[in-house]
Amino acid sequence: MEYLKLLGILIIILGFVLHWDTTAVVVIAAIVTGIFSGMDIVTLLQTIGKSFVDNRMVSLFFLTLPMIGLVESYGLKDYAVQAIKRLKKMTAGRILNIYLLIRELTGIFGISLQGQVQFVRPLIAPMIAAAVEDQNNRKLSEAELDLVKGRSAAVDNMGNFFAQNLFVASGGVLLIASTMKSLGYKVNPVEIVINSIPVAIVTFVLVFAYNLYFDKKLQKGGIQ
């Protein structure tokens, strides 16, 4: 029954879909796959142990945590909030685009912001709503407000995702390099960063235009 070793994949999918504890799911998937592919317990444990140690580079980002914690305690986020607050009096699309730029730039320097919690909720979404009301000279309907909030959150995600891999010590880059090495193709983390540049630029241009279009629709009097 060769196909039984595919159970590991099934466990991973089910585990993530059903929100089981991810750590437990991954370990169980590894054990099940090993057993059904005919490894004995000792070989399986050795394979798990050796590959976990060999892949320590994926967790190198832990080295950057003391610095990140320190600048956070010394007002990194406070400063960013102050800077964004100065953007009042701009159109909604422009504020969104500046936030997009900030999100991509901080990504390049490995500054991980909890965008949704620390910026979108308290700052970006209310600013965009105010800007849209200002541009239209009226209160927004509930449905319109939902669109504005959804767009604010979406810009945060899009800026966050596609610039992350421009930082060499990001979890994504290290995971890619390490996985490729285990699959038999040696890839340098810097090569991953370089090859992530086109997608980051394309994303920036696309979302930038998307936000300008948002402004255009507003000027014509509706965002529905």
Next chain:
Amino acid sequence: MQNIVNVILPVFYGIIGLFMLFAAIESFRDKSNPARYGTAVFWLILAIIFAFGNILPSLIVGILVVLIGILALFKQIKVGNVPKVEPKKASQAAKRLGAKVFIPSVVLAAVSIIVAQFTPLGGQVGIGIGAVASLLVAVILTKAKTREVYTDTQRMVRSIGEPGILPQLLAMLGVVFTAAGVGKLTASLISNVFPAGNHLLGVVLYCVSMALFTYIMGNAFAAFAVITAAIGIPFVIAQGANPAVVAAIGMTSGYCGTLLTPMAANFNTLPVALLEMKDQMGVIKQQLPIAILLLIIQILLMYFLAF
């Protein structure tokens, strides 16, 4: 040169082990955490694996990893009560330091890239040297005391918690899949439907599978290990594509799936709750056009850049 790298890297892993030991000690001391013992053991195990991974027999490390899995299964790993950033200290420092507070982050990125590109030490040592240099700059800049560095270190490590080692566990799983021949098997299954050999078809298959599996699982990292072994390698890289291009764009193709899935709760459903939105799919709807466009563009980029 490889010798020097082999000496330096374990030193960095030893330092990470030390950070994890801090997290173990402080988790143990956190009496408000109902899972304080499990959490402390979790960090202690990791501290041991990071610091002594080179000398420990693989069998022992394997048993320790399984032990982490068991702790997780019984919900014995919890973040607990982590010290928070003091708002007063932060806002005063923000006034005093201004934009200078970003200097350490810039130093980190710059030093890591410079070491990786212009010295033979490589990317991993670059990250380590960058991290140490940026910490020194941060300490000089903020005039922080050792005590504060310790508190911020254990605060950050503990709040990252269990998800912090998920990427490394997934990389481990990728190796087990490869050793078990999972990739070969799925590849032969898929090649019954899609013949290998056509470059464009291979790229489309890989990028769309990355997005689709990320959609289903809600996690691009997990999808990457599985789909790259099963589809990326046999259908794209083995056909002569550049591995770095394929891997980098493959991962971001997965992110298009993240933009579309309610499974990625942190990104797509958490904001709905935070912003008190009526439309459960409101964030995803805003991301839909960009996600589809980006997936198509990435397929083309991979096709033209990798071959």
